Amino acid sequence: MVTLNDYLIASGLLFTIGFAGVLLRRNIIIIFMALELMLNAANLSLIGFSRYNVHNNLPDYNGQVLVFFIITVAAAEVTVGLAIIVALFRARQTTHVEDINTLKF
Amino acid sequence: MNAAPWIILFSPLIAVFVIVLITERAKKLSSYISVAAIAISFVFTLGVFAGPDGSAGITWIDLGSFKVTIGYLINDLTRLMLLVVTGVGLLIHIYSIGYMSHDKGRSRYFAGLSLFTFSMLGIVLSNNFIMMFIFWELVGVSSYLLIGHWFYRPAPPDAANKAFLATRIGDFGFMLGILLVWLGSGTVSFDELSRHWQTIGLNQVYMTVAALLIFCGAIGKSAQFPLHVWLPDAMEGPTPVSALIHAATMVAAGVFMLARTFFLFQNSLTALTVVLWIGLLTSLLAALMATQQDDIKRILAYSTLSQLGLMISAVGLGVPQAGMFHLFTHACFKALLFLGAGSVIHSLHDEQNIWQMGGLRSKMPITFWTFLAGTLALIACPPFAGFWSKDAILASASNNIPAFIVIALITFLTAYYMSRLFVVAFLGEPRTDKAKHAHESPPVMTGPLILLAIPSCILGFPAIASIFIKVPEHEGSAAGAVTVSLLAFAAGLLAGFFLYRGKNKDEIDIPLFEHKFYIDEFYAGLIKWTQDLLAKISGFIDRWVIDGGIVRGLGGVTWGLGFVLRFLQIGNLQAYAFLFGAGVVLLIYFILFGAK
Numbered sequence: 001m002v003t004l005n006d007y008l009i010a011s012g013l014l015f016t017i018g019f020a021g022v023l024l025r026r027n028i029i030i031i032f033m034a035l036e037l038m039l040n041a042a043n044l045s046l047i048g049f050s051r052y053n054v055h056n057n058l059p060d061y062n063g064q065v066l067v068f069f070i071i072t073v074a075a076a077e078v079t080v081g082l083a084i085i086v087a088l089f090r091a092r093q094t095t096h097v098e099d100i101n102t103l104k105f
Numbered sequence: 106m107n108a109a110p111w112i113i114l115f116s117p118l119i120a121v122f123v124i125v126l127i128t129e130r131a132k133k134l135s136s137y138i139s140v141a142a143i144a145i146s147f148v149f150t151l152g153v154f155a156g157p158d159g160s161a162g163i164t165w166i167d168l169g170s171f172k173v174t175i176g177y178l179i180n181d182l183t184r185l186m187l188l189v190v191t192g193v194g195l196l197i198h199i200y201s202i203g204y205m206s207h208d209k210g211r212s213r214y215f216a217g218l219s220l221f222t223f224s225m226l227g228i229v230l231s232n233n234f235i236m237m238f239i240f241w242e243l244v245g246v247s248s249y250l251l252i253g254h255w256f257y258r259p260a261p262p263d264a265a266n267k268a269f270l271a272t273r274i275g276d277f278g279f280m281l282g283i284l285l286v287w288l289g290s291g292t293v294s295f296d297e298l299s300r301h302w303q304t305i306g307l308n309q310v311y312m313t314v315a316a317l318l319i320f321c322g323a324i325g326k327s328a329q330f331p332l333h334v335w336l337p338d339a340m341e342g343p344t345p346v347s348a349l350i351h352a353a354t355m356v357a358a359g360v361f362m363l364a365r366t367f368f369l370f371q372n373s374l375t376a377l378t379v380v381l382w383i384g385l386l387t388s389l390l391a392a393l394m395a396t397q398q399d400d401i402k403r404i405l406a407y408s409t410l411s412q413l414g415l416m417i418s419a420v421g422l423g424v425p426q427a428g429m430f431h432l433f434t435h436a437c438f439k440a441l442l443f444l445g446a447g448s449v450i451h452s453l454h455d456e457q458n459i460w461q462m463g464g465l466r467s468k469m470p471i472t473f474w475t476f477l478a479g480t481l482a483l484i485a486c487p488p489f490a491g492f493w494s495k496d497a498i499l500a501s502a503s504n505n506i507p508a509f510i511v512i513a514l515i516t517f518l519t520a521y522y523m524s525r526l527f528v529v530a531f532l533g534e535p536r537t538d539k540a541k542h543a544h545e546s547p548p549v550m551t552g553p554l555i556l557l558a559i560p561s562c563i564l565g566f567p568a569i570a571s572i573f574i575k576v577p578e579h580e581g582s583a584a585g586a587v588t589v590s591l592l593a594f595a596a597g598l599l600a601g602f603f604l605y606r607g608k609n610k611d612e613i614d615i616p617l618f619e620h621k622f623y624i625d626e627f628y629a630g631l632i633k634w635t636q637d638l639l640a641k642i643s644g645f646i647d648r649w650v651i652d653g654g655i656v657r658g659l660g661g662v663t664w665g666l667g668f669v670l671r672f673l674q675i676g677n678l679q680a681y682a683f684l685f686g687a688g689v690v691l692l693i694y695f696i697l698f699g700a701k
Contacts, residue, residue, distance in 0.1 A: 022682050031678075101676035 007048030015041035028088070028095045039074050043067045082102055107159055109149045110177040110230055113187065116145045117222040124216040132211040143222055147191040154184050159303055160296060170291055178295055185429060185574050186229040186361050189436045193353045194222050196553035200444050201345040203549035204383040204451055214343065214620040216252055219249035229361065232624030234283045236503040237362070241279070241322065244358065248350050259575035260683035264338040275325015286369070289315060299368040305547025309373070316369040316376040319362075320383075327359025327413045328346040334625055335408055336421035337486050338403040342445030347402060352409045353436040360416040360432050371423075381421025385511045391624060392518035396525070397619040399611070400457045401446045405527050408483065409439055411446035415498055418508065424501040431494035431576055434564050436490060441557035445476035446520045448546040448554065449530065452540045456589040459526060462608060464535035468543040473531055475558040480527050482561040485594050492590075493565030497576065500586040509586075513593045517630050520597025528605045536609060563598040571621060619690050 018041060021034025050063030080097055120142030124135045137541050162176015177183075186201030224247055227240030247268075287293050302312075323329065328336035333506055339351045350356070363380070365368070370376045379606060391410035398404045412435050419428030449465065449472060450457055466473045472681050482489040485496070487558050495516065502508040535541040545551065604613065620626070 018687060023679050023686070097678045100678065103674070103676050 004052040007051075008045055011041045011045035014038075014044060026096050026098060028085055028100070030031055031097065032078075032085065036074065036078070039071065040068060041071055046070075055081055107156075108157070108160065109153050109181065110179065110206050113146045113149045113153065113191070114177075114223065114226050114230055116142045116149075117219040117226070118466040121216050122218040124219065131416060134214035136202050136205070136215045138268075138366075139219045140202065142219055143191060143195050143198050145700045147195045150187045150191045153179060154188055162232055166235075170533045171287070172232070173293065174233060175236055176232045177230040177329075179230075181575065182361070182429065182585070183229055183363055184531045186434060187226070188338055188431060188573065189231060189357075189535055190222065190225050190354050191556070193351055193440045194225075196556055197345050197349040197353075197440060197444065200348075200447070200550050200553040201343075203547050203697075204345050204447055205343065208343075210254060212463060214251070217247055217250045217254065218346070218349070221251065221355070228358050232295055234286065234295070237365075238276075238280065238283060241326065241358070241362075243274065244326075244355050245269060245276070248272075248339070250352060251346040252339050254343055254346070255341070258341075261341040264335075264341040268335040268339045271328075271332045272325040273330050275290045275323070278318045279325070280323025281502070282315055282321065282405040285311070285318060286313040287624050295365060298366075302368050303372055312369070313373045313376045316373055319366055319369055319380060320376070320380055322377060323363050323417065324361075324383065325359075325361030327356050327417060328387075328410055329359070329383050329414060330390060331624070332385055333391065333410050334621075334628060337406045337621070338402050340400070343403065344443060344450060347406070348440045348443030348447065351406065352439040356409065356413055356418070357432045357436060360413065360420065360428050363417065364429050367420065367425045369395065377421050377423060379421075381418050381505075381508060384414045384418030384421055385515075386414070388418065388515050389511055389518075390521065390592065392515050393618050394621045395522040396518065397611075397613075397615055399459055401449065401459050401462075401526065401530060402443070402457055404440070404459070404522060405442055405446060405695045408442075408519065408523065411519065412439065412483075415495065415512065418512070419498045419501060420503045422498070422505065422508065426575055427494070427497040427501050430497050430570065430576060431491075433562075433570075433573065433574060434482065434490035434494040437557055437564060438479045438489075441479035441554060441561050442483065444550070444554055444557065445472050445479060447474075448472040448550055449543075450607050451550070452543045452546055456537075456539050459530040461537045462530040462535075462540050463533045465531045465538060465543055467539075468535075471545060471554060476531065477527070478558040478561050480523050482565075484523045484597075484598065485516055485590060487591070488565065490563070490565035492559050492594075493567070493667055494577075495572065495585070496590055503586050509589075513589050515546060515588055516593040517597040520594045521601040522554070524598050524601030525605045528602055529608070533607055 013040050018034045018037035018039075021037065022031050024033065025031050046063045046067050050067075051062050052082040053063070085095065088100065092100065094100070117139075120138050123138055128135045129669065156179075158180050160176065160178045163172035164172065165175045166173040183426065198215075201215070202220065203262075208214065221244065223238045224243035224432060228237055228244060231237040231240060249265045249269045252268055253262045255261045256265075283293065286298065288423055289311060290298060290302060290305055292301075325332050336351060336356065340347050342351070370380065388411045391414060393405045395404050395407035395411065398407060412431070416428040416431050416435070419431065448469065449462065452469060452472075453462065456462065478489065482491040485492040493514075499512050499516070502512055535543075564573075567576050591681060617623070
């Protein structure tokens with residue numbers, strides 16, 4: 001029997017993997033992918049909550065609708081993010097975060 | 106409602122508006138309008154003088170417990186004062202036509218004169234404290250305008266400022282006094298106050314304080330010690346202004362006000378004693394200062410101070426009628442003296458130093474004889490007007506030996522410095538070319554001199570004076586008072602005459618008197634000292650608290666915080682992400698486990 005906890009543990013693992021990717025990887029495109037992973041981890045937990053929050057034999061669809069919104073927004077965000085990365089690459093000829101560090105004192 | 110008091114009051118005000126708004130360019134017309142306005146007031150004053158007592162008014166402010174009317178109160182006091190203001194005022198207006206005939210600012214001058222007349226009549230007619238206070242301030246404003254008439258010279262604007270500020274100090278006390286009276290009694294109307302003030306059952310100390318604060322108004326306006334310093338400087342104004350405002354009427358307003366509000370002082374021995382000795386001190390100091398002055402107008406100014414002090418002390422002796430009697434005669438002969446001095450100054454082309462004059466007797470006969478009449482009236486020579494009124498004051502002091510001696514001394518000094526002035530300025534040989542070429546003034550100036558000389562001669566006789574005022578009865582040793590007064594007068598006259606006859610310069614030199622007891626210097630030093638101290642304190646606060654503490658402190662703290670925090674900006678994206686994540690973990694920790 002798959003319980004809510006199993007979903008949440010899977011979501012937590014996914015989130016941790018994503019966060020670790022953001023922290024540890026050097027290529028900005030990989031970091032970007034790891035970010036998407038974190039978003040999907042959140043989506044997964046939302047789905048899990050929705051599935052197990054039953055009223056009148058129906059799951060709570062609010063959570064699922066919210067997931068659709070997140071997917072849509074994430075798609076939009078990906079376009080903007082990728083566009084920025086392309087612009088960055090044109091300006092600096094690199095996708096490594098160690099080389100993009102001038103935003104400081 | 107009787108219309109006459111309103112016509113008397115507003116006719117000069119209308120003249121002000123007409124002159125300022127319409128006829129400013131037509132200088133001659135402006136002066137005639139101003140004279141016509143006060144002539145109208147004078148004619149209606151004669152009507153009021155013959156008429157009955159009365160009082161009427163309209164409510165101006167009604168705030169429940171606080172009620173102010175604009176109205177008039179006519180009794181013996183009002184009638185006498187109206188006659189002085191419009192009568193002497195009319196003559197001085199006429200005289201001004203001649204005196205100011207070459208002045209470019211004549212329209213402004215006459216507008217100021219009419220504004221002053223309006224304000225002064227307002228004081229005289231007002232039936233409550235608030236209305237009186239408003240006109241009291243208006244008088245100050247018009248006095249300021251007229252002293253500063255020649256504003257392009259260096260001295261007059263300073264003198265105007267000094268006069269305005271010095272009287273303001275007194276007026277502040279006056280205002281507080283009015284507030285205390287209102288708080289104590291709930292009314293500001295003279296009529297109600299005079300009937301009820303003593304029976305309300307107020308604390309004796311409260312009543313004394315209220316009376317003394319009211320007296321502060323008189324100290325300022327009537328130039329009593331320690332606020333007397335403005336009056337001699339006010340002589341920078343045109344001479345007719347000195348005659349009208351700073352001799353005959355405005356400075357007498359303080360005495361009038363004390364007589365009007367005498368019910369406040371009646372039962373307070375402390376207040377009366379203070380009033381008496383302030384008056385006597387002013388009178389004595391001013392008389393001493395007058396003995397060493399060289400400017401003809403300044404001598405007269407100090408003499409005015411001295412006489413005002415006598416009037417005030419008469420109020421302090423509990424006989425305000427004697428003070429009003431002296432005010433009445435003084436208004437005539439002092440206006441005469443000032444106008445005579447103005448006639449001399451005018452014909453000597455603005456020469457005011459008495460040592461530059463001399464031998465004017467044959468050159469200016471009318472001025473000479475009328476000035477002589479004024480001098481004799483001032484130094485209390487019988488049977489001239491001043492003798493009777495000063496005698497009334499002296500007689501009312503006959504139970505108070507120290508006051509009696511001081512007044513006798515003042516009588517002596519008055520005779521001394523006035524005979525010095527007269528001997529030096531008018532007798533002997535002309536000392537300068539200006540004096541050699543002096544000529545008599547035009548009739549428009551000598552006419553008022555003659556018209557003022559007549560009352561200066563005859564006004565004092567009890568039979569004539571009693572038409573205008575209830576002459577106070579002598580009590581006790583009237584004969585003694587007369588003897589002392591005559592002795593003091595004769596001694597002063599002889600001393601002044603023989604010490605200064607045929608002299609070309611002042612051989613008596615008393616720097617203390619010449620420098621007016623250094624009171625001006627003391628005030629200047631005091632003000633400088635307090636201002637320096639205040640400036641130092643403010644400078645310290647500005648430099649160290651405002652600038653150093655708040656402005657630079659705030660800037661410094663922000664800058665320092667930024668300096669420390671900018672080391673956190675390392676520029677590494679992943680480090681930021683790590684810090685962010687760590688922060689979230691910390692938050693979650695506190696939410697889950699920290700709330701207990």
